[in-house]
Amino acid sequence: MLITLALLVGVPLFLLLILVGAVASQTSTPTGTQTQTSTQTQTSTQTQTSTQGQTSAGTSESSGTATPAATAPPGPDDSTPVTPPPIASGGPSRAAIDSRQLDRQSQRAWSGQCWDPDQPMDSDNPERRNHYDLATMNAGSAKRLRGKVAVVHLLLASKSLTWTFGTRTDADRGALLAARFFSEQAKRYSVTDLEYTPMAWLLPTTFKLKELKIDDSSRLEDPRAMVKSALKAAEATLGETLSKITKSLKQEDGYAEVAFMLHLPVDSGAREFAYPSPYLGQLDVAVMFNEELGQLGYSTAHELCHLFGADDLYNLTRYDEEDAGDVMRINCPLSEVSVRDMTAYTMGWLDRPPRRRYKSSAD
Numbered sequence: 001m002l003i004t005l006a007l008l009v010g011v012p013l014f015l016l017l018i019l020v021g022a023v024a025s026q027t028s029t030p031t032g033t034q035t036q037t038s039t040q041t042q043t044s045t046q047t048q049t050s051t052q053g054q055t056s057a058g059t060s061e062s063s064g065t066a067t068p069a070a071t072a073p074p075g076p077d078d079s080t081p082v083t084p085p086p087i088a089s090g091g092p093s094r095a096a097i098d099s100r101q102l103d104r105q106s107q108r109a110w111s112g113q114c115w116d117p118d119q120p121m122d123s124d125n126p127e128r129r130n131h132y133d134l135a136t137m138n139a140g141s142a143k144r145l146r147g148k149v150a151v152v153h154l155l156l157a158s159k160s161l162t163w164t165f166g167t168r169t170d171a172d173r174g175a176l177l178a179a180r181f182f183s184e185q186a187k188r189y190s191v192t193d194l195e196y197t198p199m200a201w202l203l204p205t206t207f208k209l210k211e212l213k214i215d216d217s218s219r220l221e222d223p224r225a226m227v228k229s230a231l232k233a234a235e236a237t238l239g240e241t242l243s244k245i246t247k248s249l250k251q252e253d254g255y256a257e258v259a260f261m262l263h264l265p266v267d268s269g270a271r272e273f274a275y276p277s278p279y280l281g282q283l284d285v286a287v288m289f290n291e292e293l294g295q296l297g298y299s300t301a302h303e304l305c306h307l308f309g310a311d312d313l314y315n316l317t318r319y320d321e322e323d324a325g326d327v328m329r330i331n332c333p334l335s336e337v338s339v340r341d342m343t344a345y346t347m348g349w350l351d352r353p354p355r356r357r358y359k360s361s362a363d
């Protein structure tokens, strides 16, 4: 049972766009299982930078003649590669991601139309199961989403993993969108002690990403080996194990809970997934790929819920309307989803499990 739960609990990322798409003429959708979109296009909307230079000095005003203005040096555009800085002794900064990154573009990604209609899963979908599992409640490095919580986003860079200005900025924005989501949702449950700190550590590593093979449901065929070697590479750069870093974040910085999210800057076509403890020892780790910002914010929040104890709700054989709109049930912009009481209970926001039409391990 534990293993079943610990097996990837990815987001049904790719079910969606086609349903929404205006071009409804595609008829090649395979019956039965997941609809696949092969490539997730990375939006390349330009980010405004504040460093746009003023036009240089010496613009002597000679009567209205239109001399071509000296062009300002271009700011970084989204495709500009980002070189990871060397890690300072003492480790990366433990400061929170600058909340100013939650800019206008992030606001646009926050709200939007739902991509995934809220309805029971097809009866022949192999992901369906008749049981909700609470196995990761109160386990691992991220037990409850309460108190002082550190979420460390590990941005892995290497020869085969290149971060650009666009993907680097979006990783920050996605983390901040999730932070906003949790702080708003916690209020609905009168949880006032949540102090949520997202950090982003861009790590130069020697990690060699092997080809990512995905199955018919867009899940990685062998995620465990990949995650283990990626974490090992991160630890080699950090000069410490993540378990030790967790300990020090707790003992020296006063965090009650610590969760890690591994980000790989690749358009994998695979679904994001979480390894809640104890699958990888005592660490709670989720894995993220490149996504369009709205999806990235949603996936970040969804996978983090797993790390703090929540199970998926989209794949249960019995639909319970009390779960409608839950972040673990539907894949939508964050303004359109919420934390309903089953998910709230597993993350430590409610003391008692709610009643549901399906079986749960709390029954």
Ligand SMILES: [Zn+2]
Pocket: 009, 010, 011, 302, 306, 311, 312
């Ligand atoms: Zn999930």
